[in-house]
Amino acid sequence: MMENFDRNISYNDLPLLPPKKLLETTKVLRKTIVASRALAHLNGMLTNLPNPTLFLDTIHLLEAKASSEIENIITTNDDLYKSLVADKRFDSSATKEVLSYKEALWNGLHEIEVRPFISTNLCIDIVQNIKKNTAGIRTTPGTALKNAKGKTIYTPPAGEAVIREKLANLETFINENNTIDPLIKMALMHYQFEAIHPFSDGNGRTGRILLLLYLKLENLLDTPAIYLSEYIIKSKADYYNKLREVTENNNWESWILYMLEMVEFTANKGLKRLKEVTELMEHMATEIKEKLPKVYTKELVEILFRLPYTKRQFLIDEKLGTPKTVGNYLKDLENAGFLTSEKVGKEKLYLNYRLMAILDQS
Numbered sequence: 001m002m003e004n005f006d007r008n009i010s011y012n013d014l015p016l017l018p019p020k021k022l023l024e025t026t027k028v029l030r031k032t033i034v035a036s037r038a039l040a041h042l043n044g045m046l047t048n049l050p051n052p053t054l055f056l057d058t059i060h061l062l063e064a065k066a067s068s069e070i071e072n073i074i075t076t077n078d079d080l081y082k083s084l085v086a087d088k089r090f091d092s093s094a095t096k097e098v099l100s101y102k103e104a105l106w107n108g109l110h111e112i113e114v115r116p117f118i119s120t121n122l123c124i125d126i127v128q129n130i131k132k133n134t135a136g137i138r139t140t141p142g143t144a145l146k147n148a149k150g151k152t153i154y155t156p157p158a159g160e161a162v163i164r165e166k167l168a169n170l171e172t173f174i175n176e177n178n179t180i181d182p183l184i185k186m187a188l189m190h191y192q193f194e195a196i197h198p199f200s201d202g203n204g205r206t207g208r209i210l211l212l213l214y215l216k217l218e219n220l221l222d223t224p225a226i227y228l229s230e231y232i233i234k235s236k237a238d239y240y241n242k243l244r245e246v247t248e249n250n251n252w253e254s255w256i257l258y259m260l261e262m263v264e265f266t267a268n269k270g271l272k273r274l275k276e277v278t279e280l281m282e283h284m285a286t287e288i289k290e291k292l293p294k295v296y297t298k299e300l301v302e303i304l305f306r307l308p309y310t311k312r313q314f315l316i317d318e319k320l321g322t323p324k325t326v327g328n329y330l331k332d333l334e335n336a337g338f339l340t341s342e343k344v345g346k347e348k349l350y351l352n353y354r355l356m357a358i359l360d361q362s
Protein backbone atom coordinates (compact mmCIF):
# COMPACT_ATOMS: atom_id res chain seq x y z
CA MET A 1 0.00 0.00 0.00
CA MET A 2 1.29 3.48 -0.83
CA GLU A 3 2.17 5.38 2.31
CA ASN A 4 -0.12 8.33 1.94
CA PHE A 5 -3.04 6.72 0.25
CA ASP A 6 -6.43 6.30 1.87
CA ARG A 7 -9.26 5.64 -0.55
CA ASN A 8 -11.65 7.79 1.51
CA ILE A 9 -9.44 10.87 1.64
CA SER A 10 -8.68 13.27 -1.24
CA TYR A 11 -5.43 12.05 -2.68
CA ASN A 12 -3.59 15.37 -2.74
CA ASP A 13 -0.31 13.49 -2.44
CA LEU A 14 -0.78 11.90 -5.86
CA PRO A 15 2.86 11.72 -7.08
CA LEU A 16 3.82 13.89 -10.03
CA LEU A 17 5.11 12.45 -13.31
CA PRO A 18 7.41 10.84 -14.23
CA PRO A 19 7.33 8.01 -11.69
CA LYS A 20 10.58 7.43 -9.85
CA LYS A 21 10.45 3.73 -10.51
CA LEU A 22 12.11 2.13 -13.53
CA LEU A 23 9.27 1.53 -15.95
CA GLU A 24 11.05 0.18 -18.95
CA THR A 25 11.39 -3.39 -17.80
CA THR A 26 12.18 -6.12 -20.32
CA LYS A 27 8.55 -7.20 -20.35
CA VAL A 28 7.37 -3.66 -21.01
CA LEU A 29 9.92 -3.05 -23.73
CA ARG A 30 9.05 -6.30 -25.50
CA LYS A 31 5.40 -5.45 -25.44
CA THR A 32 6.13 -1.90 -26.62
CA ILE A 33 7.81 -3.31 -29.70
CA VAL A 34 4.90 -5.62 -30.52
CA ALA A 35 2.31 -2.91 -29.98
CA SER A 36 4.26 -0.37 -32.03
CA ARG A 37 4.56 -2.84 -34.86
CA ALA A 38 0.82 -3.50 -34.89
CA LEU A 39 0.15 0.22 -34.87
CA ALA A 40 2.61 0.79 -37.71
CA HIS A 41 0.84 -1.86 -39.79
CA LEU A 42 -2.47 -0.16 -39.25
CA ASN A 43 -0.94 3.19 -40.09
CA GLY A 44 0.54 1.78 -43.28
CA MET A 45 -2.77 0.33 -44.36
CA LEU A 46 -4.55 3.60 -43.64
CA THR A 47 -1.97 5.64 -45.48
CA ASN A 48 -2.23 3.43 -48.54
CA LEU A 49 -5.98 3.80 -48.84
CA PRO A 50 -7.03 5.92 -51.80
CA ASN A 51 -9.06 8.04 -49.38
CA PRO A 52 -7.67 7.58 -45.84
CA THR A 53 -10.33 9.67 -44.12
CA LEU A 54 -13.25 7.85 -45.73
CA PHE A 55 -13.96 5.57 -42.78
CA LEU A 56 -13.09 8.05 -40.07
CA ASP A 57 -16.68 8.99 -39.23
CA THR A 58 -17.66 5.39 -38.78
CA ILE A 59 -14.64 4.49 -36.66
CA HIS A 60 -15.13 7.52 -34.46
CA LEU A 61 -18.76 6.64 -33.97
CA LEU A 62 -17.78 3.17 -32.82
CA GLU A 63 -15.24 4.72 -30.47
CA ALA A 64 -17.75 7.25 -29.15
CA LYS A 65 -20.28 4.53 -28.53
CA ALA A 66 -17.95 2.19 -26.66
CA SER A 67 -16.24 4.92 -24.67
CA SER A 68 -19.64 6.18 -23.55
CA GLU A 69 -20.79 2.66 -22.83
CA ILE A 70 -17.89 2.23 -20.41
CA GLU A 71 -19.67 4.95 -18.47
CA ASN A 72 -23.03 3.20 -18.80
CA ILE A 73 -24.32 5.55 -21.48
CA ILE A 74 -25.83 2.99 -23.78
CA THR A 75 -27.23 3.31 -27.28
CA THR A 76 -27.49 0.96 -30.23
CA ASN A 77 -25.41 1.13 -33.38
CA ASP A 78 -28.48 1.47 -35.48
CA ASP A 79 -29.95 4.39 -33.52
CA LEU A 80 -26.66 6.12 -33.58
CA TYR A 81 -25.98 5.84 -37.29
CA LYS A 82 -29.53 6.78 -38.08
CA SER A 83 -29.60 9.86 -35.88
CA LEU A 84 -26.38 11.08 -37.40
CA VAL A 85 -27.85 10.90 -40.89
CA ALA A 86 -31.54 11.71 -40.41
CA ASP A 87 -33.02 15.21 -40.27
CA LYS A 88 -35.55 14.09 -37.76
CA ARG A 89 -34.28 14.34 -34.19
CA PHE A 90 -35.60 11.31 -32.43
CA ASP A 91 -32.53 10.37 -30.50
CA SER A 92 -32.49 9.37 -26.87
CA SER A 93 -30.39 11.27 -24.38
CA ALA A 94 -27.80 8.49 -24.52
CA THR A 95 -27.56 8.79 -28.30
CA LYS A 96 -27.21 12.56 -27.97
CA GLU A 97 -24.36 12.14 -25.52
CA VAL A 98 -22.61 9.74 -27.80
CA LEU A 99 -22.94 12.18 -30.69
CA SER A 100 -21.54 14.95 -28.47
CA TYR A 101 -18.62 12.70 -27.70
CA LYS A 102 -17.92 12.30 -31.37
CA GLU A 103 -18.07 16.06 -31.84
CA ALA A 104 -15.72 16.55 -28.90
CA LEU A 105 -13.28 14.16 -30.53
CA TRP A 106 -13.47 15.99 -33.85
CA ASN A 107 -13.02 19.36 -32.20
CA GLY A 108 -10.07 18.04 -30.25
CA LEU A 109 -8.43 16.71 -33.40
CA HIS A 110 -8.98 20.03 -35.11
CA GLU A 111 -7.66 21.91 -32.09
CA ILE A 112 -4.35 20.02 -32.01
CA GLU A 113 -3.83 20.78 -35.67
CA VAL A 114 -3.92 24.47 -34.82
CA ARG A 115 -2.09 24.16 -31.49
CA PRO A 116 -0.14 20.92 -31.50
CA PHE A 117 -0.01 20.13 -27.81
CA ILE A 118 -2.21 18.81 -25.03
CA SER A 119 -3.05 21.45 -22.44
CA THR A 120 -5.33 21.93 -19.47
CA ASN A 121 -7.48 24.24 -21.55
CA LEU A 122 -7.81 21.62 -24.26
CA CYS A 123 -9.06 19.14 -21.65
CA ILE A 124 -11.61 21.67 -20.43
CA ASP A 125 -12.76 22.26 -24.01
CA ILE A 126 -13.19 18.55 -24.53
CA VAL A 127 -15.21 17.92 -21.39
CA GLN A 128 -17.43 20.92 -22.11
CA ASN A 129 -18.08 19.54 -25.58
CA ILE A 130 -18.93 16.12 -24.21
CA LYS A 131 -21.15 17.36 -21.44
CA LYS A 132 -22.56 20.31 -23.43
CA ASN A 133 -22.10 22.55 -20.41
CA THR A 134 -19.62 25.09 -19.10
CA ALA A 135 -18.33 23.12 -16.13
CA GLY A 136 -14.60 23.44 -15.60
CA ILE A 137 -12.11 22.15 -13.05
CA ARG A 138 -13.76 20.91 -9.85
CA THR A 139 -13.77 23.60 -7.20
CA THR A 140 -15.66 21.85 -4.44
CA PRO A 141 -14.74 18.55 -2.78
CA GLY A 142 -17.11 15.62 -2.84
CA THR A 143 -16.09 13.80 -6.01
CA ALA A 144 -15.31 10.17 -5.27
CA LEU A 145 -15.22 7.04 -7.37
CA LYS A 146 -17.48 4.33 -6.08
CA ASN A 147 -17.88 0.74 -7.11
CA ALA A 148 -21.21 -0.88 -8.00
CA LYS A 149 -21.94 -1.54 -4.33
CA GLY A 150 -21.50 2.13 -3.48
CA LYS A 151 -18.19 1.67 -1.70
CA THR A 152 -15.64 4.42 -2.33
CA ILE A 153 -12.62 3.07 -4.18
CA TYR A 154 -10.82 6.31 -4.86
CA THR A 155 -11.04 9.95 -3.83
CA PRO A 156 -9.17 12.23 -6.22
CA PRO A 157 -7.22 15.34 -5.19
CA ALA A 158 -9.37 18.26 -4.03
CA GLY A 159 -8.98 22.02 -4.35
CA GLU A 160 -8.73 23.81 -7.65
CA ALA A 161 -5.13 24.95 -7.04
CA VAL A 162 -3.95 21.42 -6.29
CA ILE A 163 -5.74 20.03 -9.33
CA ARG A 164 -4.31 22.72 -11.59
CA GLU A 165 -0.82 22.12 -10.30
CA LYS A 166 -1.09 18.39 -11.05
CA LEU A 167 -2.48 19.13 -14.48
CA ALA A 168 0.35 21.56 -15.18
CA ASN A 169 2.83 18.82 -14.30
CA LEU A 170 0.98 16.39 -16.57
CA GLU A 171 1.00 18.94 -19.39
CA THR A 172 4.75 19.45 -19.05
CA PHE A 173 5.35 15.72 -18.93
CA ILE A 174 3.31 15.07 -22.09
CA ASN A 175 4.82 17.83 -24.15
CA GLU A 176 8.44 17.81 -23.07
CA ASN A 177 11.01 15.75 -24.89
CA ASN A 178 12.09 12.84 -22.83
CA THR A 179 13.39 9.42 -23.63
CA ILE A 180 10.30 7.47 -22.63
CA ASP A 181 8.66 5.68 -25.57
CA PRO A 182 5.46 7.49 -26.62
CA LEU A 183 3.28 4.43 -26.09
CA ILE A 184 4.56 4.10 -22.52
CA LYS A 185 4.06 7.82 -22.04
CA MET A 186 0.52 7.44 -23.25
CA ALA A 187 -0.13 4.85 -20.54
CA LEU A 188 1.32 7.11 -17.85
CA MET A 189 -0.65 10.05 -19.12
CA HIS A 190 -3.92 8.18 -19.02
CA TYR A 191 -3.42 6.93 -15.48
CA GLN A 192 -2.39 10.36 -14.26
CA PHE A 193 -5.29 12.13 -15.90
CA GLU A 194 -7.79 9.70 -14.39
CA ALA A 195 -6.12 9.89 -10.98
CA ILE A 196 -6.29 13.70 -11.02
CA HIS A 197 -9.91 13.37 -12.12
CA PRO A 198 -10.13 17.13 -12.72
CA PHE A 199 -13.84 17.28 -13.50
CA SER A 200 -16.90 16.26 -11.59
CA ASP A 201 -17.93 14.07 -14.52
CA GLY A 202 -16.63 13.17 -17.96
CA ASN A 203 -13.11 12.28 -16.85
CA GLY A 204 -13.10 8.80 -18.32
CA ARG A 205 -14.34 9.98 -21.68
CA THR A 206 -12.05 13.03 -21.84
CA GLY A 207 -9.09 10.84 -20.91
CA ARG A 208 -9.89 8.39 -23.68
CA ILE A 209 -10.23 11.18 -26.27
CA LEU A 210 -6.78 12.35 -25.23
CA LEU A 211 -5.40 8.93 -26.19
CA LEU A 212 -6.41 9.40 -29.81
CA LEU A 213 -5.19 12.98 -29.88
CA TYR A 214 -1.87 11.84 -28.49
CA LEU A 215 -1.41 9.13 -31.14
CA LYS A 216 -2.01 11.78 -33.76
CA LEU A 217 0.30 14.31 -32.11
CA GLU A 218 3.11 11.78 -31.91
CA ASN A 219 2.58 10.86 -35.57
CA LEU A 220 1.98 7.26 -34.59
CA LEU A 221 -1.21 7.38 -36.62
CA ASP A 222 -1.49 9.85 -39.48
CA THR A 223 -5.21 9.27 -39.67
CA PRO A 224 -6.59 8.84 -36.16
CA ALA A 225 -8.66 5.80 -37.11
CA ILE A 226 -8.36 3.41 -34.22
CA TYR A 227 -11.09 2.09 -31.98
CA LEU A 228 -9.27 1.84 -28.64
CA SER A 229 -12.31 1.60 -26.40
CA GLU A 230 -13.17 -1.66 -28.13
CA TYR A 231 -10.56 -3.24 -25.88
CA ILE A 232 -11.48 -1.38 -22.70
CA ILE A 233 -15.16 -2.23 -22.95
CA LYS A 234 -14.26 -5.92 -23.21
CA SER A 235 -12.00 -5.77 -20.18
CA LYS A 236 -13.58 -3.10 -18.05
CA ALA A 237 -12.95 -4.78 -14.70
CA ASP A 238 -9.26 -5.06 -15.56
CA TYR A 239 -9.19 -1.43 -16.61
CA TYR A 240 -10.53 -0.34 -13.24
CA ASN A 241 -8.40 -2.77 -11.23
CA LYS A 242 -5.20 -1.86 -12.94
CA LEU A 243 -5.78 1.86 -12.41
CA ARG A 244 -6.25 1.09 -8.72
CA GLU A 245 -3.14 -1.06 -8.64
CA VAL A 246 -1.01 1.90 -9.65
CA THR A 247 -2.46 4.03 -6.87
CA GLU A 248 -2.42 1.40 -4.19
CA ASN A 249 0.69 -0.63 -4.99
CA ASN A 250 2.67 1.53 -7.39
CA ASN A 251 2.15 -1.26 -9.91
CA TRP A 252 2.95 0.60 -13.09
CA GLU A 253 4.11 -2.42 -14.99
CA SER A 254 0.78 -4.16 -15.05
CA TRP A 255 -0.99 -0.94 -16.08
CA ILE A 256 1.46 -0.18 -18.87
CA LEU A 257 1.17 -3.74 -20.17
CA TYR A 258 -2.61 -3.40 -20.16
CA MET A 259 -2.46 -0.20 -22.20
CA LEU A 260 0.03 -1.71 -24.63
CA GLU A 261 -2.23 -4.71 -25.07
CA MET A 262 -5.06 -2.28 -25.84
CA VAL A 263 -2.98 -0.72 -28.60
CA GLU A 264 -1.89 -4.05 -30.03
CA PHE A 265 -5.33 -5.63 -29.89
CA THR A 266 -7.20 -2.71 -31.41
CA ALA A 267 -4.58 -2.06 -34.08
CA ASN A 268 -4.79 -5.70 -35.22
CA LYS A 269 -8.54 -5.76 -34.99
CA GLY A 270 -8.78 -2.45 -36.83
CA LEU A 271 -6.54 -3.72 -39.57
CA LYS A 272 -8.67 -6.80 -40.02
CA ARG A 273 -11.90 -4.79 -40.09
CA LEU A 274 -10.43 -2.29 -42.49
CA LYS A 275 -9.47 -5.11 -44.84
CA GLU A 276 -12.98 -6.52 -44.69
CA VAL A 277 -14.54 -3.15 -45.40
CA THR A 278 -12.21 -2.29 -48.27
CA GLU A 279 -12.75 -5.73 -49.80
CA LEU A 280 -16.49 -5.31 -49.55
CA MET A 281 -16.18 -1.89 -51.12
CA GLU A 282 -14.19 -3.21 -54.07
CA HIS A 283 -16.57 -6.09 -54.44
CA MET A 284 -19.64 -3.86 -54.40
CA ALA A 285 -18.03 -1.45 -56.84
CA THR A 286 -17.50 -4.28 -59.31
CA GLU A 287 -21.02 -5.57 -58.84
CA ILE A 288 -22.63 -2.15 -59.25
CA LYS A 289 -20.57 -1.47 -62.36
CA GLU A 290 -21.80 -4.75 -63.80
CA LYS A 291 -25.45 -4.59 -62.86
CA LEU A 292 -26.06 -0.84 -62.93
CA PRO A 293 -23.45 0.69 -65.24
CA LYS A 294 -25.38 3.97 -65.52
CA VAL A 295 -25.56 4.38 -61.78
CA TYR A 296 -21.95 3.52 -60.98
CA THR A 297 -19.37 6.12 -60.15
CA LYS A 298 -16.44 5.85 -57.79
CA GLU A 299 -17.81 8.80 -55.81
CA LEU A 300 -21.16 7.11 -55.35
CA VAL A 301 -19.58 3.96 -53.95
CA GLU A 302 -17.54 6.06 -51.53
CA ILE A 303 -20.68 7.73 -50.25
CA LEU A 304 -22.16 4.31 -49.53
CA PHE A 305 -19.17 3.53 -47.32
CA ARG A 306 -18.80 6.77 -45.42
CA LEU A 307 -21.48 5.73 -42.96
CA PRO A 308 -23.82 2.74 -43.00
CA TYR A 309 -26.81 4.99 -43.80
CA THR A 310 -27.07 7.22 -46.82
CA LYS A 311 -29.69 9.57 -48.17
CA ARG A 312 -30.47 11.49 -51.30
CA GLN A 313 -29.05 14.74 -49.99
CA PHE A 314 -25.58 13.19 -49.62
CA LEU A 315 -25.55 12.39 -53.33
CA ILE A 316 -26.84 15.84 -54.20
CA ASP A 317 -24.10 17.41 -52.04
CA GLU A 318 -21.51 15.47 -53.98
CA LYS A 319 -23.04 16.77 -57.23
CA LEU A 320 -23.90 13.33 -58.53
CA GLY A 321 -27.03 14.60 -60.26
CA THR A 322 -30.38 16.31 -59.84
CA PRO A 323 -32.54 15.28 -56.89
CA LYS A 324 -34.64 13.20 -59.24
CA THR A 325 -31.68 11.44 -60.84
CA VAL A 326 -29.94 10.58 -57.58
CA GLY A 327 -33.27 9.49 -56.08
CA ASN A 328 -33.50 7.00 -58.92
CA TYR A 329 -29.94 5.85 -58.33
CA LEU A 330 -30.79 4.93 -54.76
CA LYS A 331 -33.97 3.18 -55.83
CA ASP A 332 -32.05 1.20 -58.43
CA LEU A 333 -29.45 0.25 -55.85
CA GLU A 334 -32.21 -0.94 -53.56
CA ASN A 335 -33.95 -2.94 -56.27
CA ALA A 336 -30.69 -4.61 -57.19
CA GLY A 337 -30.21 -5.66 -53.57
CA PHE A 338 -27.32 -3.38 -52.60
CA LEU A 339 -29.24 -1.26 -50.10
CA THR A 340 -32.38 -1.48 -48.00
CA SER A 341 -34.51 1.56 -47.33
CA GLU A 342 -36.39 2.77 -44.33
CA LYS A 343 -38.61 5.77 -43.86
CA VAL A 344 -37.50 7.98 -40.97
CA GLY A 345 -39.71 11.01 -40.46
CA LYS A 346 -40.23 12.55 -43.87
CA GLU A 347 -37.14 11.14 -45.50
CA LYS A 348 -35.88 7.82 -46.69
CA LEU A 349 -32.63 6.45 -45.37
CA TYR A 350 -30.75 3.78 -47.27
CA LEU A 351 -28.74 1.22 -45.37
CA ASN A 352 -25.61 -0.47 -46.66
CA TYR A 353 -26.50 -3.55 -44.65
CA ARG A 354 -23.39 -5.47 -45.61
CA LEU A 355 -21.24 -2.71 -44.17
CA MET A 356 -23.38 -2.65 -41.05
CA ALA A 357 -22.91 -6.40 -40.63
CA ILE A 358 -19.12 -5.94 -40.52
CA LEU A 359 -19.42 -3.10 -38.02
CA ASP A 360 -21.77 -5.07 -35.82
CA GLN A 361 -19.35 -7.96 -35.43
CA SER A 362 -17.48 -7.79 -32.20
Ligand SMILES: Nc1ncnc2c1ncn2[C@@H]1O[C@H](COP(=O)(O)OP(=O)(O)O)[C@@H](O)[C@H]1O
Pocket residue numbers: 070071145153154194195199200201202203204205206207240243244247
Ligand atom coordinates in the same frame (compact mmCIF):
# COMPACT_ATOMS: atom_id res chain seq x y z
N1 LIG B 1 -9.39 3.70 -9.21
C1 LIG B 1 -9.42 4.63 -10.16
N2 LIG B 1 -8.55 5.64 -10.12
C2 LIG B 1 -8.56 6.60 -11.05
N3 LIG B 1 -9.42 6.64 -12.07
C3 LIG B 1 -10.32 5.67 -12.16
C4 LIG B 1 -10.37 4.62 -11.22
N4 LIG B 1 -11.37 3.79 -11.57
C5 LIG B 1 -11.90 4.31 -12.68
N5 LIG B 1 -11.30 5.43 -13.06
C6 LIG B 1 -11.58 6.29 -14.23
O1 LIG B 1 -12.73 7.08 -13.97
C7 LIG B 1 -13.57 7.07 -15.11
C8 LIG B 1 -15.00 7.44 -14.71
O2 LIG B 1 -15.00 8.80 -14.32
P1 LIG B 1 -16.14 9.81 -14.80
O3 LIG B 1 -15.78 11.20 -14.45
O4 LIG B 1 -17.47 9.33 -14.33
O5 LIG B 1 -16.02 9.67 -16.36
P2 LIG B 1 -17.24 9.75 -17.38
O6 LIG B 1 -18.27 10.70 -17.06
O7 LIG B 1 -16.62 9.89 -18.71
O8 LIG B 1 -18.00 8.61 -17.04
C9 LIG B 1 -13.38 5.67 -15.65
O9 LIG B 1 -13.73 5.55 -17.02
C10 LIG B 1 -11.89 5.48 -15.47
O10 LIG B 1 -11.17 6.05 -16.54
Ligand SMILES: [Mg+2]
Pocket residue numbers: 071201202
Ligand atom coordinates in the same frame (compact mmCIF):
# COMPACT_ATOMS: atom_id res chain seq x y z
MG1 LIG C 1 -19.52 9.53 -15.33
